[in-house]
Amino acid sequence: xxxRERAEEDLRVIxxxxxxxxxxxxxxxxxxxAGGVLAVALTAIIWVRELHWAARAPEVMRHISTRGFxxxxxxxxxxxxxxxxxxxxxxxxxxxxxxxxxxxxxALRSILPCLFLPAATTIWFFYDGYEFDNELLLxxxxxxxxxxxxxxxxxxxxxxxxxxxxxxxxxxxxxIVASRQLEYYATPLVPNLAMGVTFGLYHLIYAxxxxxxxxxxxxx
Amino acid sequence: xxxxxxxxxxxxxxxxxxxxTLLATRMAWSFQxxxxxxNMSDGNLITHLRTLHKLGLVAVTKEIRDRPQTSYALxxxxxxxxxxxxxxxxxxxxxxxx
Numbered sequence: 280x281x282x283r284e285r286a287e288e289d290l291r292v293i294x295x296x297x298x299x300x301x302x303x304x305x306x307x308x309x310x311x312x313a314g315g316v317l318a319v320a321l322t323a324i325i326w327v328r329e330l331h332w333a334a335r336a337p338e339v340m341r342h343i344s345t346r347g348f349x350x351x352x353x354x355x356x357x358x359x360x361x362x363x364x365x366x367x368x369x370x371x372x373x374x375x376x377x378x379x380x381x382x383x384x385x386a387l388r389s390i391l392p393c394l395f396l397p398a399a400t401t402i403w404f405f406y407d408g409y410e411f412d413n414e415l416l417l418x419x420x421x422x423x424x425x426x427x428x429x430x431x432x433x434x435x436x437x438x439x440x441x442x443x444x445x446x447x448x449x450x451x452x453x454x455i456v457a458s459r460q461l462e463y464y465a466t467p468l469v470p471n472l473a474m475g476v477t478f479g480l481y482h483l484i485y486a487x488x489x490x491x492x493x494x495x496x497x498x499x
Numbered sequence: 500x501x502x503x504x505x506x507x508x509x510x511x512x513x514x515x516x517x518x519x520t521l522l523a524t525r526m527a528w529s530f531q532x533x534x535x536x537x538n539m540s541d542g543n544l545i546t547h548l549r550t551l552h553k554l555g556l557v558a559v560t561k562e563i564r565d566r567p568q569t570s571y572a573l574x575x576x577x578x579x580x581x582x583x584x585x586x587x588x589x590x591x592x593x594x595x596x597x
Contacts, residue, residue: 283592283594286588289588292513292520296520296536380536
């Protein structure tokens with residue numbers, strides 16, 4: 280092998296290892312695609328169902344219960360987490376690497392504190408919060424803190440993921456600023472639409488942008 | 500023209516180059532994390548780490564928390580040796596393009 284080829288090979292090894300150790304995409308393109316499709320589908324189902332029942336029983340303000348709304352979205356979250364776990368496991372098997380890689384541990388350490396408050400808000404919602412149609416508050420917390428969780432990985436995440444995080448955070452902030460206007464509209468349509476736009480549309484756009492990313496291996 | 504004779508032989512071996520590269524990315528790495536990331540056997544990894552430690556390129560810290568844990572980091576000498584290694588590689592590639 281010529282010296283130049285050996286030097287190129289050495290640099291390739293260095294680059295691969297550095298990327299693997301310093302870049303971690305907490306959400307892969309397949310996970311974003313699956314999550315996006317699921318969120319858009321769920322939004323459409325809730326929306327159509329509400330409109331259907333609004334036409335048949337207009338005297339009733341809403342037809343899906345507040346806890347039912349939250350339960351459906353939590354079920355969607357559980358499906359996406361299961362899918363993501365499968366993608367990570369499949370990738371680890373293929374590369375002969377451990378499931379809990381050092382990069383994954385680092386990502387979890389960064390993300391988990393940001394999910395603590397949304398978890399507490401969700402528990403409160405199921406105990407008390409549901410009584411006052413508080414989906415809008417719940418959805419704002421979910422969207423905002425999810426954005427913060429993504430931004431928390433900025434020291435080792437690719438730029439696209441940080442931009443996605445900012446999109447969530449800005450949307451949540453805009454929803455807080457426009458609280459009065461949003462609360463004017465009937466629930467659960469506005470919270471449902473907000474979930475569809477953020478967890479659905481944003482993830483689909485992100486998946487389309489990073490699908491052909493040169494290092495999808497680092498993602499899942 | 501730059502050549503491979505100028506490269507640090509201790510770093511040039513592929514296993515040790517991988518270790519030096521990972522150590523250059525963070526302040527410190529535990530033995531288990533290095534092993535997981537590089538997919539090396541315990542014996543192979545410890546041999547390379549001992550070689551690098553003897554040459555003063557890598558510092559070793561032993562701690563006892565819940566259980567004994569050994570972590571590794573680049574020394575100042577190790578960091579500058581790694582930077583010099585990269586510089587020589589870059590020169591080789593530049594010379595090859597001419």
